[in-house]
Amino acid sequence: MSDSFHGLRSHMKTMKERMKASGAALVVMKDNRVVEEWYDGFHHDRTGARSIDASSRFNVYSVRVTYIALAAAICIEEGSIRLQDPLNDYFPGVQGEATVQHLLTRCTGLKWTDGMAEVVAPPGTVLEGKRPDLVAAVIQKATGQTVREILHERLINPMGWTHTGWMGAAAENLVCDVSPLGYPTIRLGADDGTDRNLFVNARELADWGNLHVNAGMKDGKRILPEKVIRQVTTPVHRSGQPSFGYFWWLKEGQSRHPQDELGATLQDGSFQIFGASGCACLVIPEYRAFAVRLFNSLYEGYDYLADIRGFGDEVMKALHTVEQFNQERRLMSRGGNE
DSSP: OOOTTHHHHHHHHHHHHHTTOSEEEEEEEETTEEEEEEEEEBSSSSTTOOBOOTTOEEEOGGGHHHHHHHHHHHHHHHTSSOTTOBGGGTSTTOOSSOBHHHHHTTOOOEEEETTEEEEOSOTTSSOOOOOHHHHHHHHHHHHSOOHHHHHIIIIIHHHTOSSEEEOSSOOTTBOOEEETTEEEEOOOOOSSSOSSOEEEEHHHHHHHHHHHHTTTEETTEEOSOHHHHHHHTSOBOOTTSOOBSSSOEEOOSSOOOTTOOSOTTSOTTOEEEEOTTSOEEEEEGGGTEEEEEEEOBOOOOSOHHHHHHHHHHHHHHHHHHHHHHHHHHHHHHHHHHO
């Protein structure tokens, strides 16, 4: 078989240079096995930096919101939170009709300033920024547990992950963020799941995506209820707005919102999340596939939407080639047995 992933690696190399990242990682899984794994560069852009390898842990920034949303979905499935709970139940003084579901699908109609909420639109009508901090607060008020405690108990420990966690102290395998305007940095914070300091290596992030492909199963073992996975990836439709699950961008049809991050050639039912450092997770259920890429750049001087859409399209090209090869091999096998 020819190198199916040459184009995807070329895209990764081009974007690494364009966004001025010092390091990159790529893992693609299909049918529960790794079909591509690639690492390039260094932990930062100064002399003496460690090389990127399979143990390197990147700050995934907004990718973390899907972990927080999953914690919320677990609580909803277990009955401690209801989707239609008014936000006023958790944040006294909040006006309007916004619910937990509006919060998870980015359409509360609220503008928060210094901890105070102002109604600026009817709920369900306007796309707004992600507020995982508010979701984490809802979870803690409803359960008495932090996001970290819930995820370690229900997900991280059962999956056997040792390179996934909110980091409050530096470690050798943490990749620095780089920027053309400053020194390399590592963003640390509280380890309770509320801050932008979730560090993950490429293999465990791929495992995270593959858990969604398999509806909560790993190696024949039930890790999470199927309902929880379906819940976070079921679209909520709003007129004139892109399709979202719980923070995941969802692909439905060929219509495109100007802010849509999904490549044009992706299959319907695909879903994706993108983080500020250039990292992304892309799930393509129809191909039983998942792709994760990691970068460490906080540079903003490039067209990130064209980049992330291009990434999805390159993933699809590679997977299509793999599918063609597998079909040809199956046909040859049948011919040899006749």
